Amino acid sequence: MPNTLLIYHGIYGHTRRICEVIQAEMIRLGVSTDISRLDNCEADDLERFDAIVIGAAIRNGKHNSAVLEFIRTRRDLLESKPSGFFSVNLVARKPEKNTPETNPYVKAFLARSPWQPKLVGVFAGNLDYQRYRFMDRHIIRFIMTLTGGPTDLHTKIEFTDWDRVREFAGQVTALTADAAGS
Numbered sequence: 685m686p687n688t689l690l691i692y693h694g695i696y697g698h699t700r701r702i703c704e705v706i707q708a709e710m711i712r713l714g715v716s717t718d719i720s721r722l723d724n725c726e727a728d729d730l731e732r733f734d735a736i737v738i739g740a741a742i743r744n745g746k747h748n749s750a751v752l753e754f755i756r757t758r759r760d761l762l763e764s765k766p767s768g769f770f771s772v773n774l775v776a777r778k779p780e781k782n783t784p785e786t787n788p789y790v791k792a793f794l795a796r797s798p799w800q801p802k803l804v805g806v807f808a809g810n811l812d813y814q815r816y817r818f819m820d821r822h823i824i825r826f827i828m829t830l831t832g833g834p835t836d837l838h839t840k841i842e843f844t845d846w847d848r849v850r851e852f853a854g855q856v857t858a859l860t861a862d863a864a865g866s
Contacts, residue, residue, distance in 0.1 A: 688715055
């Protein structure tokens with residue numbers, strides 16, 4: 685049975701939740717799937733997976749530098765296997781910015797990354813002002829003001845299109861199955 689690793693880096697738990705939905709769909713489709721936080725991944729352990737997907741959330745306008753560092757140090761491994769990347773960001777709530785080709789964060793990430801994944805996705809996150817730390821709350825509110833989003837500090841909205849997440853899981857499953865020769 686093919687085996688895929690979903691690695692995530694997030695702040696408030698939504699990126700992990702997206703990984704859990706991807707995992708559930710992949711298991712339903714017959715692919716063994718594990719989830720790991722980026723900072724818990726050991727280099728030796730990564731070898732046993734047929735495919736690797738990295739998910740990362742945006743915070744204050746960029747992906748965490750630990751994601752690019754992880755990629756730089758494991759580039760050869762990532763390029764030797766079917767691999768994917770997805771970004772979670774609030775800009776993706778807008779239809780004109782919810783594809784890898786139109787999302788500014790994904791485009792910037794791929795331009796800086798030495799690794800070019802075989803599959804790329806982008807998903808809108810959730811907006812929950814009350815859950816954010818003080819500074820994050822006000823930075824995100826400022827960004828929402830600039831981008832025409834909700835600014836009421838009691839707002840709690842999930843923008844994630846879960847059907848698109850499950851569709852991405854199907855694409856990862858196909859990528860994994862091709863690599864495993866299934």
